Amino acid sequence: MFSAETLQKFAREVAKYPAIHKQSAVMACLAHAQEENGWLSPESIEAVAQYLSMPVMAAFEVATFYNMYDLKPVGKFKITVCTNLPCALSGGYHAGDYLQKKLGIGYGETTADGKFTLKEGECMGACGDAPVMIVNNRSMCSHMHPEQIDKLLEDCQ
């Protein structure tokens, strides 16, 4: 189900917790599973649960509770735009509008070529750099005005 590299990352996470509390690693393992496959299929959630010897349902509870897990396939690049108030005061809404127009999709949608998914996000804790967005849950992009957004889209190859 998972590559040797991903399994190694799982093991590293499990080692952080007391041996009888392996379940503590479920958030990190689900995140690594998602990173490998691009999204979290029911099969990968089940496999993570088995790896951690925890009830499958408990792993589903976690996967459905935290909003950075993608329970459906997303584009190669998932761009999450913060539109919360501090960002909105400095153009968060407009950055989102600009991206929607440019990609021809709305929030929660994926471009026909499967390259981009757009999401509206909540506070990312970088309000001083507004407008901000995150690519694939990992890379924070600051001060995203039209010229920076254009460049980001070009860099997404």
Next chain:
Amino acid sequence: MAMLGSINGLLMEGLDGDNGWSLQHYVARGGYVQLRRILENKVTQEEVIGEVKKSVLRGRGGAGFPTGLKWSFMPRSFPGDKYVVCNTDEGEPGTFKDRDIMRYNPHAVIEGMAIAAFAMGANRGYNYVHGEIWEIYQRFEAALDEARAAGFIGQNILGSGFNFELFAHHGYGAYICGEETSLLESIEGKKGQPRFKPPFPASFGLYGKPTTINNTETFASIPFILKIGGEEFLNLGKANNGGTKLFSVSGHVNRPGNYEIPLGTPFATLLEMCGGMRGGRKIKAVIPGGSSAPVVPGDVMMDTTMDYDGISKAGSMLGSGAVIVMDETVCMVKALERLSFFYYEESCGQCTPCREGTAWMYKVVHRIENGQGKPGDLDLLNGVLGNIMGRTICALGDAAALPVQSFLKHFGKEFEYHIEHKSCLVPKDVQWAGSGFHKV
């Protein structure tokens, strides 16, 4: 840039770029001297806690609870596992100070946690990092590796016999996990839903063991308090409001960013440090402590000092130190609509008043904003928020209700105008201009 300015800064003094986060730089700045002094000179647990008490350091995450007192609640002699946990789940809208502390001074957090663990007899710790700041989480892991290799954390630290294992745990997108008991649930690998208190974490915390949870900035302040002494730290601020504090300023100022200033500094001084209002426009309102803090009219704020007591007198709270500044281009209905959506989206669903109430509040503010408000809507909002406050397991219920209550109190006329005229008091193009978003 880390710090745009400071007055008597401690935590972030001299850090203004991407250099200097690593162990070698931290040590060059006098880092880990306090941990070494405590372990080598056999300073007692009581002495460390006493010094923190003297400093009147109050929790920097939002609640402002005295840190020394919190530490003294830990049953130090309780045999078996005890934990210290750092709360870097910084999701309160407007707050971005912990991200910069972790980015530029991660070893101050590690040293602070190690000292805290020593003082409370804990042998294991976790730092719970906001899921959205992955790069910062990775940096913290790198800093942990450095500290471990240098013997500042791990087994038999500096040959003292004191053991403290410290790890990083990342969140994955849930505001509620900033609440300390849901954060513990989350570390246990569960949904992040808050627990009933009591029992408090000091008696029943992580894995049911005694646990103390502090904010990142709180831990990062500890080495500096021990360096200059509790009394000196207190004197940097004012009575009952010890020390310097980081303020994250966002919104309509010329230079948004983090500023470290002594508690008690006038808001007007902070605003000046931020280069004043963007475009020289008039200040309309400020949310001084993160989105959950009541909004304060601009003119009241201009006469307020930045400390727990000063902001409380102005009718709000210092909270996490997130200062959201709004100028006259802001439509307060639209602003509240976005905040209400946030609480609706982030309610964990455990308590009915919050789960249902946040949905109602958003629904009603949304329809007012969109020209479909009804004459009784403001009473309806006040009724709903009244039924949330004080009726939920955690503080998120109140956190969702306070913005609505304060927006209606101070800017009720804008809401009435919206309902009556089915349009906004502030023209849309003025709102656009205020955002400063570059025109294409």
